[in-house]
Amino acid sequence: MIYLDHAATTPMRPEVWDAMLPYGSSVFGNSSGVHEVSRQAKNALEEARERVAGMLGARPMEIVFTSGGTESDNLALKGAAWSSRDRSGVVAVATEHEAILETVDVLRRFGDPTVIVEVDNDGSVDSDAIVGAIDPRTAVVSVMLVNNETGLIQDVAAIAKAIKQSDSDVYVHTDAVQGFASEEIDVNALNVDMMTITAHKFGGPKGTGLLYVREGTLLEPLLHGGGQELGRRSGTHDVAGVVGLARAMELAVADRERFRSQVGQIRDDFEKRLGAGVDDLMLNTPQVGRSSHHLNIRIPGVRNETLLMRLDQRGVAASAGSACQSGAAKVSHVLEAMGLTSDQARESVRFSFGWTSTMDDAIEAADIIVELVEELR
Amino acid sequence: MKVLVAMSGGVDSSVAAALMKDEGHDVIGVTLKLWSGPGGEAPTAGCCTVSDAEDARRVAAELKIPYYVLDYIDDFRDGVVNRFVHDYASGLTPNPCIECNRTVKFDRLLNRLGDFDCDVLVTGHHARSRETDGVWHLLRGTDQAKDQSYVLSMLTQVELSSTRFPVGELTKREVRQVAADMGMRSAHKPESMDICFVGDGDYRGFLEETAPEVFTPGLLVDTAGNEMGRHAGIVGFTVGQRRGLGVAVGEPRFVVRIDPESSTVVLGSRDDLLVSGVELSNITWTDGVPGMGDVMAQYRAHGNPVTASLAGTTLMFEEPQMAIAPGQTVAFYDGERVLGGALIAHTNL
Numbered sequence: 001m002i003y004l005d006h007a008a009t010t011p012m013r014p015e016v017w018d019a020m021l022p023y024g025s026s027v028f029g030n031s032s033g034v035h036e037v038s039r040q041a042k043n044a045l046e047e048a049r050e051r052v053a054g055m056l057g058a059r060p061m062e063i064v065f066t067s068g069g070t071e072s073d074n075l076a077l078k079g080a081a082w083s084s085r086d087r088s089g090v091v092a093v094a095t096e097h098e099a100i101l102e103t104v105d106v107l108r109r110f111g112d113p114t115v116i117v118e119v120d121n122d123g124s125v126d127s128d129a130i131v132g133a134i135d136p137r138t139a140v141v142s143v144m145l146v147n148n149e150t151g152l153i154q155d156v157a158a159i160a161k162a163i164k165q166s167d168s169d170v171y172v173h174t175d176a177v178q179g180f181a182s183e184e185i186d187v188n189a190l191n192v193d194m195m196t197i198t199a200h201k202f203g204g205p206k207g208t209g210l211l212y213v214r215e216g217t218l219l220e221p222l223l224h225g226g227g228q229e230l231g232r233r234s235g236t237h238d239v240a241g242v243v244g245l246a247r248a249m250e251l252a253v254a255d256r257e258r259f260r261s262q263v264g265q266i267r268d269d270f271e272k273r274l275g276a277g278v279d280d281l282m283l284n285t286p287q288v289g290r291s292s293h294h295l296n297i298r299i300p301g302v303r304n305e306t307l308l309m310r311l312d313q314r315g316v317a318a319s320a321g322s323a324c325q326s327g328a329a330k331v332s333h334v335l336e337a338m339g340l341t342s343d344q345a346r347e348s349v350r351f352s353f354g355w356t357s358t359m360d361d362a363i364e365a366a367d368i369i370v371e372l373v374e375e376l377r
Numbered sequence: 378m379k380v381l382v383a384m385s386g387g388v389d390s391s392v393a394a395a396l397m398k399d400e401g402h403d404v405i406g407v408t409l410k411l412w413s414g415p416g417g418e419a420p421t422a423g424c425c426t427v428s429d430a431e432d433a434r435r436v437a438a439e440l441k442i443p444y445y446v447l448d449y450i451d452d453f454r455d456g457v458v459n460r461f462v463h464d465y466a467s468g469l470t471p472n473p474c475i476e477c478n479r480t481v482k483f484d485r486l487l488n489r490l491g492d493f494d495c496d497v498l499v500t501g502h503h504a505r506s507r508e509t510d511g512v513w514h515l516l517r518g519t520d521q522a523k524d525q526s527y528v529l530s531m532l533t534q535v536e537l538s539s540t541r542f543p544v545g546e547l548t549k550r551e552v553r554q555v556a557a558d559m560g561m562r563s564a565h566k567p568e569s570m571d572i573c574f575v576g577d578g579d580y581r582g583f584l585e586e587t588a589p590e591v592f593t594p595g596l597l598v599d600t601a602g603n604e605m606g607r608h609a610g611i612v613g614f615t616v617g618q619r620r621g622l623g624v625a626v627g628e629p630r631f632v633v634r635i636d637p638e639s640s641t642v643v644l645g646s647r648d649d650l651l652v653s654g655v656e657l658s659n660i661t662w663t664d665g666v667p668g669m670g671d672v673m674a675q676y677r678a679h680g681n682p683v684t685a686s687l688a689g690t691t692l693m694f695e696e697p698q699m700a701i702a703p704g705q706t707v708a709f710y711d712g713e714r715v716l717g718g719a720l721i722a723h724t725n726l
Contacts, residue, residue, distance in 0.1 A: 306492040309445050313405075313494070330448070376492065 002361040004318045006201075006354030007148050007178060007294060012248075013203035013355070019247040020205065023240035031237045032226065041239045048246035055249050056195070056212055057186035064211045064229045065242050069177045071222070072196035072211035073099035073142075075233070076173040079219030080140035080194075081112050087139035087169070089113040093125045093154075094337035097175055100142050101333070113137050122286040123152040123338045127162040134163065140171040140194075146179035149321035149334040149350055150285045151294025153183070160191035171217060177201055177209075181252050181354065182260050182292045193217050197249075199241070203355055204248030208241030255355060263353045264292030270351065270362040271295055277370030284335055284348055293353040296321065298340070302376050304349045310372050316365045321350045379403040380541070381495040383482055384444070386432035388556045388563040389544050390501030395559055396543040397499055398440050405493055406437040406444040409481065411453040412574045432563050439559070449481055456480035458574055458587075465584060465612045466591035468635035469704025472678075473572055475528050483536050490539060498540045504529050504715075505545040506537050512664050513537035515715040520548040527678050530708035530718030531661050581613030588612075595640030597624055600633065600649055611635050614642050616724075617650060617700030631700070650700045652724045654685075654693035657707065662717035673710040676701055676721065682710050690722075 003011070023044060029037035031045045046060070053060040066072045077100065081088045092104050094116050101116070108114040115133040119125045130141060141163055145156050160172040173194040176185055181202040187195055194217065198209035213219060213232065225234030252259075274297065275281050284296035299307070304320045311318055321332045335345040353362070382394040384406045398404045408430045430446065437444030457477045464471035486498055503518030504526040513534055518524040525545075532540070544552050556564035575583040585592065592610030599605055606624040608614070618632040622644065633645035655676075662668060673682035674692060684695040692707065703723045709716040 303492070305447065306489070309405075309443075309493065312443060375494075 002316045002365045004316060004351040004353065004365055007350065007352035008319055009200045009206065010203050010354045011356055012205060013251050015251060016204055016244045016247045020240040020244040023243055031239055044243055045237055045239050048242045051246045052210065052249060055253055057188050058212050061230065062213055062215055064213055064232045066209050066211055066233060067207055068209035069196050069198035070099040072209050073175055074103050075211050075222050076194040076196065077103045077140060077142060078222060080171050081107050082220035083218040085139060085218055087137055089137040089139055091115045091117060091130065091133045091138055091141040093117050093119060093143055095119050095123050095147055095334045096142060096144050097148055100175060119337050121339050123147055123150050125154060127159040130159055131162050131166045134167055134170055138170050140173055142173045145174050145176040146291045147334060148178045149332055150296045151291035152286055153289050153291055156192065157190050164191065182256065187212050199245040199248050202248055202252040205241050205244040208238055208245045259355060260292045263357055266357050266359050266362045267293055267295055267353050269359065270366050273363060273366035274369060278373050296348060296350045298344060298348045299373055300347055302373055303346055306376060307349055307372060314368050316368055318349055318351050378496045379494060380497050380499050381490060381493050382406050382499040383486060384408050384433040386430055386563065387501065388566055389552060391436040391561055391563050392552045392555045393499050393501040393543050394436060394440060395555065398442060404442045405495060406433065406442050408433045408446050409449045410446050411449050436561055449485060452481050452485055462584060462588045462591060464704050468611055468637035470615045470702035471704045472706055475706050478528055479531050487536060487539055500540065500542060501544050502529060502542050503545050504542045506542055515663050516713045518545040523549045526715050527675055527708045530706065530715050533661055533663060534665055584612045593640045597642050597644055600643060600645045605644060608642055611637060611640050611642055616702035651697040652701045653697050654691060655701060655724045656722045657690045657692055657719040658722040660717065660719040663715055668709060668716050675708045675710060676705055
């Protein structure tokens with residue numbers, strides 16, 4: 001199999017699994033207990049928290065471990081909208097992940113003021129447009145760092161700065177799920193109050209993520225109970241998952257330079273080969289300001305659903321960016337927000353690369369795509 | 378061959394996939410996502426429910442064949458559901474399952490065989506097809522009680538030459554046995570009876586909810602035109618219907634005719650339901666050669682064919698027939714063989 005769907009999820013790094021194993025066997029304790037096996041678990045948890053915080057430029061108590069990107073996004077937005085502050089408004093960009101947009105929609109239905117900010121044709125959002133959408137009711141603004149479908153990098157630092165200059169009481173959240181493998185991420189450089197990370201996008205386990213919450217940020221928790229995570233997220237800790245998250249982050253940070261150059265080169269060569277072999281190839285991923293590992297293309301005249309199934313037959317795994325639970329292809333809201341028609345969105349396919357990608361695989365996949373497109377057109 | 382199997386999750390299409398795999402073909406399974414309700418929910422009744430799709434996925438995984446879910450929600454809504462509503466509003470009694478077969482399952486999927494690099498489409502219908510001297514014939518299924526050739530009577534050479542019906546060679550008992558031998562969960566599943574997008578069989582309720590604009594109040598009259606009551610709309614009345622008429626008279630009353638122009642429903646006695654002949658539309662012939670004269674005509678999915686005579690678009694029954702509703706399908710037979718099909722435009726010549 002040639003796996004070109006790393007933006008959906010990545011294979012776990014073997015060192016991560018090794019690091020997690022003890023917490024699935026001998027060190028099984030509940031990290032909130034008063035006995036030795038629990039202290040061991042607690043120790044692993046808090047040690048992981050320190051390491052994680054260090055890598056993000058954060059303080060340990062600012063890290064809230066969650067079940068992943070969706071929970072972190074929900075906590076950031078609902079938590080800010082429902083906090084004790086007299087602000088409940090939410091502003092988000094039209095190209096955000098469903099975990100943000102569906103949450104905004106729920107808040108809207110429950111009566112909170114919400115604004116979706118439109119994007120330019122390349123998917124980028126203007127900081128003036130965001131500032132223009134803010135009013136004194138706005139509790140939080142959410143701007144994604146790297147778009148999961150196109151790989152566009154949003155200048156979150158500049159946008160956050162503009163927001164803070166306009167109204168320093170507005171919280172800024174960024175969903176950085178797609179960016180951690182390739183981008184230097186420091187919460188102070190980004191100037192954000194909250195940030196979502198999830199482990200499985202860079203060689204870690206599924207089901208574990210975090211929300212960075214800047215000290216002083218008022219959030220109503222979503223999960224109430226035993227008061228874990230300083231009351232911000234109740235529930236017995238997934239110690240193995242957290243240990244895996246921390247290990248995966250360390251490995252990704254250590255691998256980042258190679259990732260950016262090597263995976264970026266693989267993606268670029270793949271793109272060139274497709275461009276040479278497929279007539280009228282259109283790029284939904286911008287030429288500048290893009291990540292090293294995403295490539296979203298449009299092949300006029302070829303339905304993405306058909307191409308993806310034919311690629312699957314040939315052992316190449318890719319995706320249309322977003323799919324229903326059933327797996328049926330869905331029209332991408334990201335591409336539609338960028339001005340593509342629904343028919344054009346249905347001709348668009350996302351290839352995404354990751355820590356296991358090789359040049360040989362990419363070249364072989366590109367040749368298969370060229371061959372299939374000729375046949376399908 | 379490389380074959381594309383339309384898998385609903387029911388026992389028949391599951392076994393169809395298994396049989397093709399056993400014969401050594403390259404098999405790809407697909408389930409069509411056809412319908413989601415106003416809140417996006419999938420149907421819970423009929424042939425394409427959420428649990429059915431899950432059953433299809435499981436069977437495909439056990440057979441180790443590639444399996445995909447294809448989104449045909451737009452086609453289904455436009456071609457089947459909207460037409461169903463329109464037909465009822467026009468005083469007809471449509472069969473949406475036949476329309477779904479024709480416009481979605483066959484038309485759309487056959488057009489995509491090339492996309493999948495497949496040679497033929499395989500379905501789980503109880504019918505058989507045979508090729509003789511380059512001509513494809515459609516025959517009743519081996520299991521007469523489960524025969525579905527009626528709902529396939531509108532297929533012509535284009536469709537028949539690219540479609541296979543492997544379970545039509547077996548009895549339903551044999552199909553269930555194959556499924557049980559393979560440990561399929563669907564082996565003992567009850568048959569789907571309801572229309573999939575009308576959850577609990579209450580199609581009048583469905584129409585009220587989805588198309589309230591087609592309800593025009595009108596009169597219930599007897600065959601002489603005397604008012605017997607009022608109704609909220611002709612939609613949902615069917616020729617032959619006895620229950621739910623909202624009128625109480627001594628003897629049983631039936632809907633004998635529906636006039637969409639004046640929104641009038643005519644009630645009569647059992648004898649008033651007798652129909653001597655019907656006017657047809659959308660006539661198709663399996664081998665492309667128009668038939669004339671004496672034919673055996675079947676106007677219900679599980680009815681017996683009756684002797685009739687066809688001249689142009691007029692079909693006259695040898696014996697008057699009871700409660701035929703415009704909108705229903707007529708299938709023509711020569712013994713086991715399907716000759717063609719048509720829609721009943723109106724009755725009572």
